[in-house]
Amino acid sequence: VTAAASRVGQAEWRLLVALTTVLVVLGSLAGLAGHYRPVGVVLIAVASVVALLDLRAACVLVALTSPVVSLASIDVGFHLLPSYVILAAGVLGVLARREWRRIKLIRADYLLLGFIAVAVIVTLATYGTAPNTTVLGAVGQNSPHLRGFAQLAAIGTMVAVYFLFRAGGREVVEASVRALLVAGGFVAMYAVYQAIGQQLHLPYTYVNERRTVAELGQGLDYIRVNSSLPEASPLAQFMAIPLFLGAAWSLPWLRRPGWVRRLAAAGFALGAMLVIGLSLSKAGIVAVGLCAALLLFLTLRRLSRRRRLVLIAVTCLVVLGAGLVAVALRGPIGNPSNVLASERYVRLGYWDSAVQIAESHPFGVGVGNFPFWYPLYAPLRGGVEYAPYVADAHSTVLDALAETGFLGGALYLLFPVVLIVLGARRSRRVDGPERALLAGLTTAYAAGALMHLTYSYAYFPFEWVLAGCVGAMVATGAARPAPSAVEAA
């Protein structure tokens, strides 16, 4: 709310800060006392009422909870509960106030809607055809008769995040970006704690540490401090947002919003880079290298042939350097084949299976049904991993290809491509702080899309927040709202 408060006066803003601080302190104390459930429920309820009443508040709350989606223990329920409840409240408010009419569809939207239509049709049509494989032992939302609908609901929810921001339009972007930066601070603290905590064997250190509930010790509830970021790459993917925004605002030839100082911008960029390094995510490091070049391309208005060559050469050097760093972080630098071999072992079997499934079922096997077909198509050769309990193809695009066929796969692949192209075009045409903001957001989204080629789960709300912000800026043009009282202050 404090991040969203661009419309309120200075006095109200101070009051909100004070109230929020009190709530956070009280909530933390109650949490430490073991009352996670009531505190979690009360906080979610309060946030949901706020989200229901105001679209901008809804967007900011969704953005704030998008990386840190599990401040409550799993006793409260599904770990994405806060995001989902707040989102549902926001969507209800949008529908009640008919704010959805403000959405001006762009080309990427048609692709996303087309994908959703194909996904729904294929999932309904293939209901009950999940083959009898060992994965059938899965229960709950992963059982074969529910998984398809559960996954479809998850994708639908993420699309709702996207269109919530599209309904909010350009007005909600800046507040949401501030919310993402605030959340980025928490994620950075979390990442630093992970890095130090793992060395000191402190509790709740999960990143790159796969632990079972049994390993946590007696009397310890399983609280995933940040369950959308239990692994290295999603953490690095989120930190690409402060990295590229900070980098864009640090570039001397670009203008930044009034509420960001150049020192703060540099701090965002350097801090985020540090966290990405700490995450040891190879996909993250390589994507950052490639997308740094994209950011430069988007921010330089005129690129002569010489400059273009220099940019390509520097990109190659950066990517090479990033690759070497990635190799050095995960193994002896003199033996890069080990790292490559391990990546190949982990991912190639799933990619191969997804392609095989798509070849045999060109119209898809239904959303969420990849794990049931996987044992039938997984390669037999010992050089690749075979783990039937792994539920994804280790690539969102290949997941979409296997589950929704070539048509769905193509639509799903084209959505980010078109959105990035539209965002890139727009950012090269606009001036002022708008240019840096859109370039930073587009680049951060491109980095995430690139990283998703090597791992699955398109259910991280923050990437849809990012997509919604880019889409909103592309659709509503470059008009910047008048500075608020807070910004003026």
Place this chain on the structure above:
Amino acid sequence: VALVAAALLVAGLIAVLSRQGTADTQTPFNPDAASDRLVIGVVNTGSPSDQEVTRGLKLWVNQLGEVGGVPYGFGQVAAIEVDEQRAAPTPGGAAAAARKLLATKRVTALVGPTDPDRLAAVAEVAVKSRALLFSARPRPVQSRFGNALTYVPRGQPERLRSSLDIVDRMVKGKPGSSAKGRGRILILYKRGSWGLRALKGADEARKRGYKVKSLAVPGTSSLGGILRSAGKVDFTAAYAPPRQALSWFKAGGRDRSPWTLVADETTAIEPGLGKLKAAVEVPWSTSQSFGDGLFGPGGFARAYDVAFGGTPPTDAVAGASIGLIVRTMVIVARSTDPTRLLKARDATPILTPLGPIVFQRGQPRQVPSVVVLLGPKSTTPLLPNDKGVAGLRKSVPPKARPAAPTPAPAAATPAVPAPATGTTTTPAGR
């Protein structure tokens, strides 16, 4: 309206095509019972053949239990168990036994009877229950049961492959021999089913470029005349019941060029040999090592002798091979999921005592046999190399040596994968 209609049409088309795409996929098998514990149910109708298959499989599974099971995947171990169900010697009885095994014992795979009608009845039950089915029938059945039926062959020595591999080595480099005119082969046979088998052997020899003369032998008394009329040959093969083939060998064959008795097993020939040594082409040899390392060379024969007495017949070896095939399937599939097990079965050659078997939708492709030099209380596999060439000559007494061609120089890869170790061992049986 046109737009909505078109959209609905496209949506319907996608729905129908995607539904069809998943529906026409072969229905996988029931994995419910298979989780680190594979139970193989044997339908035993009491026939000698079924008895031996059960014995062989149990012997193999007991040996597997000694080493703790089949390791697969990420440190997992699958236990394989056998559950036997006695059945009335009728198709109905066999089907009832299969149903009982599936319902009460939760078996993942069935081993059907060797009788074709009873096997068909069990196969109907297996297909309906989506269980795997193995069969150790001497001859393949027409597989209308699709992928589910794994036919474990008992070997097909009638093709004369392994003997000809050795002969190929002998005539190689011989003056006058070429790819199309390698030499002369004499095939002696008894009329009837042995004659049909001889026909296949002759076909194989002709394919390899030999001139073949096939002659039916009415009785041992007429053998001398037949051999004289045949003239000089490079190799002789005899297709007849063991005792008769042995009497031909003693009557005149041992004075001639190397020859092979073609038989289903060595058991019936060995007692009649006395101090002689004869080359016999058989589906398997007692001294062969199982591909899984559970039994060393001759280990299975010794274990069988300890458990049941005597030399294991081919049916028992086929039964043990079923276990070995299941084990290989689990290791290759890295899973106990039956559908994946079938995928693994057809993906790799499986080394069994019956030779390396390559399956294609459950039907074995080429099944090589082995040639052994059978002597008093010893069985030596003759691999197609210099040692094998020399071994085959041992079946011919020295006085007949001038008739034998000069051995070929060494080297060259054998045409058929070596199915056995080269060590000479003495089985504990007869």
